[in-house]
Amino acid sequence: MTGKDIEQRHEEQLKGSSGGGGIRAYLLHRAKPYLPPWLGAGTIGVTGAAANLVWQGDTGMGVLLTLGSVALTGSTWWAAKGTGKERRLHSAITVAAGSSWFTSAALFGPSWDMWFVGGIVTALSWNVRQIMRRDPDGAKASSSDGGLMEKIGLAKAKMGAAKVEPNRVTVPVALEAGTQSNDDMAKALVNVASALDIPATAVRYLPDPNSARRGDLVIVPMDMLADTVRWEENGPSLPGGSITDPLVLGVYDDGSPLMLWLPGDPNAGRNATHLLIAGMTGAGKGDGALNLMTEILSRTDVVLWLNDPKGFQDFRPLLPGIDWATDATGTETMVEAVVSVIPARTSWLGAHRYRQWEQAAAGAQNDPAHSCRPDGACGCPGLPFLVSWFEEAGVSLSVLGDDAFNNIANLARAAGVALVVSLQRPSHDQISTTTRDALGSRLCFGVPNATAAGFMLPDAAIDAGAAPERWSNRRPGYCYLVTPGVDEGRYSSPGRTRWFTPSAISLMEAVAGWAARNGADIGSVTADAAAKAVGKAYTERARHQEENPEAGDEDEEETVSQLDDEDRDIDPNEELPPARPGEENIVFDQGDGVELSREEARTALQEIVAQFEDEGTMVIGVVDVMEHAERFGRKRGWVSGELQQMLQEGRLAITAKPGRYRIVPVMADA
Known part of the structure; x- marks a missing residue:
């Protein structure tokens, strides 16, 4: 019966007949639950007195009764092993006391004083236990967690009032002082998921930074990532916006947007960051990269440089919007160019009184507060944000060495340059730990084991429940995001990037065309520094043009001629002219x-x-x-x-x- 049914029945009994029969019936009904201990004590007294008439002085029966008492007490202890410690001990003591009195009464005669006092005390102890079990306050306290904490081995932990949001439940937890800690709760998360019959990734624990035994248990009952979202259904999140606006990559498992920022914002207390993207083959890393790249190309104050040893297999529709794209042969050249443009950009930012790149730096410098002249606004052209992206960087690092990106990673943030490094496994034999630690943001897709997860995610996120190895590459697009500007409690929340299908190509080409027409110009500061460092590798870089229906070229790369003007009319099939004086040597x-x-x-x-x-x-x-x-x-x-x-x-x-x-x-x- 439920609590409501019991209260209703109680009310009906109170409203029943007030006659003698009604009162007696009510009292008898209320006394019934407490009668068994008294009946047991009475039964032992009667049977002990009767046994004395048969076995008084019988030594052999005394031995058998003693052995029986010991066996009965042991059986009671064994049978009560599934109950609580207090109930088990109480039961064993009761059986031992009752069987001992019965044996003594059968052999030497009943001791009625001991029976009277012992029987009353024993019966009342069981009545008190029964009353306390039905205590309303105790029942309320026990039902607050439904016995969950006891099931996971943290019985003395207390759960507070739950905060219920759409597809997200947050419960404050206070562990027992002195015997339990936040580490115990983190280790029990799998048991919590088992008790609630939900996926292990749907449960995480967020410790209170000011306490070693308090935190929030977060439960996401429904996986909102199961339904794949196609990128082309919505496209870029903010076309025409700024790179300082959030870049939306997908959704978290509770439906909130999965987003990051690359530039810093001192007003928001957010540092500029680089990004490391990693995940095993088939985990969805390519689609995650496309989500980020289309977000970047849809903003008006950023320029993208891309190095892809795979020859732009995934990114070819986006090439018209990319300022400079190189394959495996140009990796070293692009690294040297990025290293060379950093001091030029930091010098410009310093001259215009920017401590770090911000949105105002991308436009014409008409503010006297950001002038390189002492007598007012200088009107200098702006400096757009620069993203230097190295795709499949494991191939590049195998050629350049594991510390190839060290200088960029350590210096570029101050210059308004974000480094994006994408590879399958960022282990120490692939990329130096110095570079990896300098890449402050991590986008971690499925990995084969917990060791690989440790290369990407901080210990706090893993302790809180983050485990990309649980889905491996069986759920493409599932990921964890660690980045400045996002609450650290989100680091252990899984998200999913959007899916790029063949039908997305036309929209990708439209984004690239828009970027080619409306995106930021690289500017003379960066372009001159790159040209001075690598010369024609940058000034005569391949320029990927939009499709021109009138020209009839569906996919054409226009490259600036490397011939001098006086050599353009030379026929390569003609015989060479005779050598001039001095050339024959x-x-x-x-x-x-x-x-x-x-x-x-x-x-x-x-x-x-x-x-x-x-x-x-x-x-x-x-x-x-x-x-x-x-x-x-x-x-x-x-x-x-x-x-x-x-x-x-x-x-x-x-x-x-x-x-x-x-x-x-x-x-x-x-």
Whole structure:
């Protein structure tokens, strides 16, 4: 019967007949639950007196009764093992006392004084226990958690009033002082999920930073991520907005938006950040990258540089909106360019009195507070935010070394540059821990094991219940986001990015076309620094144009010609003109094995370096030159020494990786 049924029956009894029969019936009914202990005590007294008439002085029966008393007490202790400690002990003592009195009464005669006092005390103890079990306050306290804490092994923990939101329940928890801590609650989360029969990822615990035994238990009863959301259904979240507005990637499991910021905001107390994206094959990392990239391209004050060793397999529809895109051959060049533009950008920001990049820096500088002149507004063109994205960075790092991005990660935030690094597993053998720690934001998709999760997520998020290894790659798009500007309690909440289908390509192309027409211009500060560092690799970069129906070209890349103006009309099939005086002394191939003179070889090496520059290959090493140097009989030691000489002469510059050199463009000083 429910509590309401009991109260109703009680009310009916109180309103019943007031006659003698009604009162007696009511009293008897109320006394019934408390009669069994008294009946038991009476039964023992009667049977003990009767047994004395049969077995008085019987030694053999005394031994049997003693053994029976011990066996009965042990059986009671064993049978009560599923009950509470207090009930088990109370039952065993009662049985031991009753069987001992019965044995003594049967052999030596009943001791009625002991029976009277002992029977009353024993019966009353069980009556008191029964009354306390029905205490309304105790029942209310017990029902507050439905016995949940007892089931998970934290019986003395207290749960407060639950805060119920749409698909989210938050319950304050106070653990027992001195014996329980927040660590115990974090370890019991799987048991909580089991008790509630919900997925393990639907339960998390958010410790109170000011207490070692208090926190909030968060339960998300319904997985709102199960239904896949197509990106093309909504497209970018804020077309025409600023990069300082949140970038929406999807939703959390309670339906709230999954979003991050790349620039900092001192008013909001948010630092600028870099982003590390990681997840195993098939976990949805590619769609997550597309969500972020389309958000970036839909903003008006940001420029995107992309390096993709896969040759833009996923990103090709977005290329018209990207300022500079390189494949595997241009990775080193882009790294050197980004490193070189950082001081130029920080110098501009400092001259215009910006401690960090902010939205006002992207427009014309008409505010005297941000002027590089002491006598009023300078009107200088703005400096857009720059995102430098290295996709499948594991391939790049295998070539450049695990610390290739160290300088960028440590210096770029102050320059209004965000570094995005995407790879499958950010372990120490892939990327240096220094770089990984400098990438303040993490977008973690499914991983194969808890060790891989530890490379991406902070310990606090894992302790609170974050476990991307639980879904691995079985739920593409499921992820955890750790980033400044988002409440740390959200770090352990799973989200899901939106899904890109083949039908999204047309909208992606529209976003890229919009970005090409309305996006930010790179600006002279960044462009000049990049050109000075890598020359034609940037100034003659491939420009991916929008589809032009009138021209009939569906997917065309327009590249600025690398020929000088006076050479544009040369027919490549014509015979070369006779060598002019002095040119016949430069020989690149001695088929007869005759070595060039030192000056001839040095001239040939300079021509090879110039050829690399013309082709846009701005980072070289001995191994690259040897492919050409072998034609004129020079060894690696000679080539290495000559490159060092060119380094001293300023034709080459050092890079982050030992043994690799950046070609200094011929016109860089000009």
